[in-house]
Amino acid sequence: MLATLLSYVLLYKYLAIFIITFFGALALPLPSGSVLMAAAAFSIQGYMNFPLVLVTGVAGNMAGDSAGYWLVRRYGEAVLDKIHLRKFFSRNRLDGARQQIERHRILTIYFSRFMTGIAPAVNVVCGITRLPYKEYLLFEGLGEITECSVFCFIGFIFGSNWEYVSQLGGKSWIIVVAGMLTTFVIGGMIFKKR
Amino acid sequence: MANIIKNKKTRAIVQWVLLVVLVGILAYSLYTFVSNLESLRLRGYMRARFRRQAMAQKITPDQIRGWMTFRYVNLVFGLPPQYLQGALNIKDAHYPNLSLDALAKQQNVSSAQILAKTSAAVANFHH
Numbered sequence: 111m112l113a114t115l116l117s118y119v120l121l122y123k124y125l126a127i128f129i130i131t132f133f134g135a136l137a138l139p140l141p142s143g144s145v146l147m148a149a150a151a152f153s154i155q156g157y158m159n160f161p162l163v164l165v166t167g168v169a170g171n172m173a174g175d176s177a178g179y180w181l182v183r184r185y186g187e188a189v190l191d192k193i194h195l196r197k198f199f200s201r202n203r204l205d206g207a208r209q210q211i212e213r214h215r216i217l218t219i220y221f222s223r224f225m226t227g228i229a230p231a232v233n234v235v236c237g238i239t240r241l242p243y244k245e246y247l248l249f250e251g252l253g254e255i256t257e258c259s260v261f262c263f264i265g266f267i268f269g270s271n272w273e274y275v276s277q278l279g280g281k282s283w284i285i286v287v288a289g290m291l292t293t294f295v296i297g298g299m300i301f302k303k304r
Numbered sequence: 305m306a307n308i309i310k311n312k313k314t315r316a317i318v319q320w321v322l323l324v325v326l327v328g329i330l331a332y333s334l335y336t337f338v339s340n341l342e343s344l345r346l347r348g349y350m351r352a353r354f355r356r357q358a359m360a361q362k363i364t365p366d367q368i369r370g371w372m373t374f375r376y377v378n379l380v381f382g383l384p385p386q387y388l389q390g391a392l393n394i395k396d397a398h399y400p401n402l403s404l405d406a407l408a409k410q411q412n413v414s415s416a417q418i419l420a421k422t423s424a425a426v427a428n429f430h431h
Contacts, residue, residue, distance in 0.1 A: 112371075113369070113370065113371040113405070114371070116369075116371040116372075117371045117372075117373065117403040117405070117406075120371075120372065120373040120375070120376045120403070121373060121401055121403075152376070155363065155379070155380050156379060156380075157376055157379055157380070289330060291326050292323065292326040292327060292330055295319060295322055295323050295326060296323065298319070299319055299323075
């Protein structure tokens with residue numbers, strides 16, 4: 111999938127970046143971060159303009175987030191079934207997002223931008239609970255600016271080696287999650303014995 | 305499933321199986337993570353000189369991929385626009401806004417063949 115998206119980025123440049131980040135933020139499991147990394151690498155090679163890549167990435171993400179927020183706020187949760195996006199918003203995911211927002215509203219909105227699977231669910235819950243749009247937009251915007259800047263910065267620094275870094279990043283995430291789950295299981299086994 | 309979890313013996317077996325699977329995933333991920341890091345080190349990336357080189361747009365023919373377009377390849381390798389069109393006998397009017405994979409499909413050959421021809425053509429130009 112990433113290979114196909116990168117071809118579109120090379121062909122259609124900023125329009126492709128906007129569309130990919132928009133739908134990635136809205137609900138679809140698209141590798142927007144890797145696309146931004148690659149686009150930043152293309153920019154230092156002279157193929158694209160770095161500030162425009164960053165601005166387009168942020169704009170696409172914020173537009174997708176806001177679209178998810180307003181769709182649900184205006185039409186309710188039933189709209190997810192109507193536009194065939196229910197499968198990306200399971201009951202468990204929405205309930206988990208709701209609990210986090212109730213406990214730590216600002217941190218949840220901000221840090222969820224870094225988690226591809228969680229951010230759309232947070233947008234939906236913010237819309238359903240009618241969180242004031244200005245408050246939502248402020249922390250969502252700050253989160254997207256940070257997230258896009260990180261990915262673009264990595265692409266800019268590593269240049270043509272961005273693919274290796276993207277693979278390293280993906281594996282780091284698996285290592286962290288697998289490590290946490292392993293610790294959790296071992297901890298559960300030890301405490302049960304006591 | 306709830307009954308399985310309630311049974312202590314079965315729960316213990318499930319926990320051990322889960323632990324083995326998780327440790328396996330962790331071990332494999334760590335191995336490939338370290339391998340990738342080593343690849344970066346062997347490519348000289350840890351040295352400041354190479355980082356400056358990467359930042360200065362340097363790309364080698366072995367980094368050409370099927371998703372790249374000919375416009376992009378021409379730019380990063382400093383090739384004249386018609387050079388690869390002649391070298392690879394490309395008749396598509398979309399050139400250079402055409403990916404290497406798309407060309408492979410048109411010419412009914414594998415992407416690997418097009419990549420090899422393109423890399424060779426790029427290497428020949430710079431010799």
